[in-house]
Amino acid sequence: MSHELSQEPIATETDVPTDSDGDVMIEVEGLKTYYEDGGLLGGTPVKAVDGVSFDIHRGETLGLVGESGCGKTTLGRTLLQLEDATDGEVRFDGVDITTLEGDDLHEWRRNAQMVFQDPESSLNDRMTIGEIVREPLDVHEWETPQARRQRVKELLDTVGLQREHYYRYPHQFSGGQRQRISIARTLALEPDFVVLDEPVSALDVSVQAEIINLLEDLQDEFGLTYLFIAHDLSVVHHLCDRVAVMYLGNVMEIGPTEELFTEPSNPYTHALLSAIPEPDPTVERDRITLHGTPPNPRYPPAGCPFSTRCPARIRPAEYRDLDDELWNRLNTLRELLSERQRADRSVRDRLRAAVGKDTRFGTVEETYDELFGDLEVPARVQSVLDEIATLARDHNESEAIAVFNEAFGSVCDDEPPAYHDMSDGGHQSYCHRHTDEYRSPDAVIENRHG
Amino acid sequence: MSVSESFEPTETTDESRPLRERVADNPGPARFWLLGTAVLIALEFGRYIGWVYQLVGAVKYVIGLVGLIPSWIGDSVGEATVPIVSYFVSDTITLVLLFGIAVLVTRFTSWSAVDQFDIGLSDRIVRFLERAVVTAILATLAVLLAFTPVGGLVNGTIDGVFNTLSSIPTLTSHEVISNQGHRTPGGGWDGTFLGLSPAVAWGLRTLLVYTYALTVIVWSWKGYTIFRDHYRQADWTPRDDTLRRFRSHYWGLFGLIVVLMFIVTALWAPAVSPTTADQNIASPYEYEIEYLNDDGEVATVTPGAANLGSISTNQNTVGPMSYDDYDRWAPLGTTPSGQNLLTHIAYGAQTSLVIGLLAIGLGGLIAVTMSMLTAYYKGIVDILTVLTSDTIISIPAFLLVMMLSVIFGDHPLAEPLNGGLLLGLIFAFVYWPGMWRTIRGPSLQVAEEEWVDAARSYGQTPANTMRKHMAPYIAGYIMIYGSLLLGGIIISTAALSFLGLGIEGSTPEWGRLISDGRQLVSTPSWHVATIPGLMIVLVVTGFNALGDGLRDAIDPEADTGGADDTGTAAAGGGG
Structure with a gap:
């Protein structure tokens, strides 16, 4: 926590962090990591990381938070070249590492290491602690075998284990100790940059604090740069200098920790922070509940990735007075429509539909009844809904979505937002509401949920 | 654990000294052990040389076969196209083969041009040039041996030396303790060792064989303990635990004894049987x-x-x-x-050993390699392997064995051991998909472990990752399955002999004895089928027990608690 916040302001535009400052260690630019299907015919890839740009400064700890499946781990793994980047650049001290191969890549791997999430799985149980920690040294043929053994024993000392543990096996250690071994292995090659992939989430709370403190001490001692991936926001608050918030493969907001936690700009960050449990039971606090689940990363929304669940989504002026609940239902309808559009209708489904039987999609009437049955729908909305229903009945979903967007859509659904500077400290947020024509997310959330 | 750990400086100096110096400091125990070893070797020197000679013969045979590959392929291509092409093709294949050998040679020698010269080229190119040079040297040697009298000269010299040395009588040879003689009209024996009856002479020699083998084993163990007590730097290593676990594993020890006796019988077959297979x-x-x-x-x-x-x-x-x-x-x-039935049993042990070990060794090697590759790389390699193995498995195994042994009946491969070598290769080919299937699940599981990713993150090579981080978890499974399959192979060999497709002619084989003596079990000649049958049961059980013991011994998690039986069973590969 006491680390100084000494960042240079990140460049003003979204995709040009061409900061030539010596302080910048890693520049990520437009990074995309897509997982292709195993099939031979291609198909739509899963967009785990979908165009991410940020910088990591030398000696800092950058936190990376987001819910499960948002692509944080994939991003960390891509930075270490454990996954191949689909597009974009990762410049490590000016060298684009996504293009490294063979001997160059092998040599580069010394500089960047990873601490894995599960200490039960990250250590090979058939090897002694000594062999495990020594392996990186062996791989890079570091000095002599005697020197390696000596160094391993010193490393064990450094991470708070004993030298005699050299000949023990991993299963003889507790989770916290195993994580220490894992950290010792990470440090063996004296890397500059370490990705910590939820290093404490598999540990007991009491042990978590020890490991966090150890990581902080090691950072001071060796001048390490961390990328700390986590979903525990309080740990991030404690450890990180800056935080990046990820949602569906995109960085929604990035900025200095304290600023981001006290004055979040992005609606998603608002929602995320409101989920931190408050230790004081007397404090009245409104939790922003997000509706639905994150969209399928194979088919992310066309506009803002958060548009389907955003509590501060921009609504068209003529429908601004609609009930929040009705808006939620409308959003659900939209999702259902796009799901129906994607689903391949089998021959059987077509036949059943033709003879008037139920298909597995259910009829439009059922859906409407479920969604809007208990709500009072204004007539002008109802007329649009009727139009959509007619189209959907004919399985003309794309047309139905077009009608929906025409009536209820906004810039959130159509265009990806830009990054907007929130302060001089490099605080950026990825939201349409930061432009002058709309009210700010804070105000909207206060209004709608406050 | 280790007391010397606390004395850091002493430990460091100790660690930097090679074994030779450590022995020089305290030569007593080493000298004692080496002297004993020399005596043991001298007693059976001729036999050992004989084995080496057989090994040399096997190597020559393999080289000969590999040497035929280029011309086979070349001729086939030549027949399909223009004859002149065959020369180019066979020469190219020869060079490719030699380059492969050169790669192996450069990999397993510590000297490397990369470290020696700094020419300003990348490591990759220097390594390639180095291999090309070695290939050229090998090609020159090959030409020299194949097309000049040098080859014949070298061959003759090798044969001469080995023939002379291997004819030296040994402690357990028939010349020293003979059981071949005849009664004299007077009631005694003539021609046997010290005039003893052939039964006693044979018993003496057989006893000597097993005593000698036991002594060798005990002496090897002694050597290990001498090394451990006097010369090893670490007070304790993981290997100690493995041995300790195995020593208290009585079922495994039983297996070890049976397997060792089986191997000794096979190796000393001429000495154990009352007469040689050639004569009888x-x-x-x-x-x-x-x-x-x-x-x-x-x-x-x-x-x-x-x-x-x-x-x-x-x-x-x-x-x-x-x-x-x-x-x-x-x-x-x-x-x-x-x-003589014992001659059949003793020499048949050789046959079974060669076929079984060849089939399990080669098949297991293919299975483990493929399972590592498919689990690590997945994708197209995996699909191709699945297709291949499914194709092989879809044909009934025994039919496939029969078909292959008929097809290759006249092939040069069918010559050694009256088709025993061929049979071993066929079994390896037929059974590897099964072995691969059984270890596929565990391999895929272990490939997903984070330590495999960790190894990649610090730049470990795929081959080493597979060897160090994946293969140990598969070893338990392949040992168990291999030892189970070994019994099946011995039985399949017998069944083939019964059908007249397996090993025929002069090569003794246990299975053939069983099929020969099948009808005689209820007659006074019950022994013909019963004794080999019991031998098969014993040997197969022994291999199973040994596999079980080894698996428990190499798994450090197996002895976390004596009562934890389920954990032991599950730890075989789950990890």
């Missing part, structure tokens, strides 16, 4: 033996003729622990064709 089975009409005939005179007869007079069928029987009419000692009786 292979060419019985080229020898002569003397015996005391019914008229009280010493007569001579060929073993072939004698065999006809000592058959074990439902009428006549030469049972276990008896002499036949020609004064020949038959410890396990005779076969329906009058040959």
